[in-house]
Amino acid sequence: MKTDSTRRPTPQEAWEVLAEGNRRFVSGAPGHPNQDAEHRYGLTAGQEPMAAIFGCADSRLAAEIIFDVGLGDVFVVRTAGHVIDDAVLGSLEYAVDALRIPLVIVLGHDSCGAVTSTVESYISGDMPPGFIRSLVERITPSVLAGRRRGLEEIDDFVAEHVDQTCDRLMETSQSVRSAVEEGRTAVVGLTYSLSEGTARAGRVRGDLKV
Numbered sequence: 719m720k721t722d723s724t725r726r727p728t729p730q731e732a733w734e735v736l737a738e739g740n741r742r743f744v745s746g747a748p749g750h751p752n753q754d755a756e757h758r759y760g761l762t763a764g765q766e767p768m769a770a771i772f773g774c775a776d777s778r779l780a781a782e783i784i785f786d787v788g789l790g791d792v793f794v795v796r797t798a799g800h801v802i803d804d805a806v807l808g809s810l811e812y813a814v815d816a817l818r819i820p821l822v823i824v825l826g827h828d829s830c831g832a833v834t835s836t837v838e839s840y841i842s843g844d845m846p847p848g849f850i851r852s853l854v855e856r857i858t859p860s861v862l863a864g865r866r867r868g869l870e871e872i873d874d875f876v877a878e879h880v881d882q883t884c885d886r887l888m889e890t891s892q893s894v895r896s897a898v899e900e901g902r903t904a905v906v907g908l909t910y911s912l913s914e915g916t917a918r919a920g921r922v923r924g925d926l927k928v
Contacts, residue, residue, distance in 0.1 A: 726766070726818050726820055728820055729903060730927065731768075732769050732820050733769075733904075733906070733926055735787075736787070736821075737928075739751075739785040739787055740786065742786045743783065743785065743786045743915055744914065744915040748783075750788065751788045752788025752789055757789060757790070758789055765817065766790070766817070767792050767817060768792065768819070768820070769821040769822070770793040770794075770810055770813035770814070770817075770821070770822045770823070771793070771823045772794075772795045772810060772824050772825065772883075773794070774797070774798065774800045774826055774830060775796040775797055775798045776798075778827070778912055779796075784910065784917060785917075793809075793819060795809045798831075798832045799830060799831075799836075800825065800826055800879075801856045802856070802883060802887065802890065803856075807891050810822060810887065811891055811893040811894065814893050818902070820903050821903065821904055821905075822903060822904070822905045823905075823906055823907075824884050824887070824906070824908070825907075825917070826876050826879060826883075826909050827909065827910040827911070827912060828872075828873045828876060829872065829876075830876045832857060833857060833860075833861075833875050833876050834872050835850070835853075835854055836853075836857040836860075836861050836875075839854050840865070860879035860883070861875055863878055863882055873909075876909060877909050877920060880907035880920055881921055884907045884920075884923060887905065898923050901924070904922060904924030904925055905924055906926060907919070907920040907921065
């Protein structure tokens, strides 16, 4: 998406571009925009992505493909189970403050392995070895919140974790919170269906209608 450097898209405008791209992807008729050599060359002067997408590292969750966008369109950060750490926060604050990105998306997906492992650890009381334990420990608060709500299905825990991740991002990052409060940025959580290709929106933080 090309933008005038004096005007950035609104959160709503950015969302509508991505939502339309996802509809093309789901229908099996993607446009593959902004992937030609001329566009690639034009980006050497700088980047103006319309959205930051913080998603799970799962190989089936390629954001540029899901939303049918191209080079320079989205600023992507990924960790297993979209777990937040200092590097993630720094990356998203750079996106909001330096790149003036108007939309931050937290992107989870059904059948998430990281969330599944966390639910299994909660039930069994056994923690996984190595640094996988760190992932489980960071997802556990979302599982606990889901259990308090009576959740049982993995995909319900996934949606809960997406929502909790949005809350934690707002609570932890002063930059993101200020951008939302000032109306410069909106934050929304999406849960992606591996089989259907759709990205279902949850609760919105900021001025955005989905």
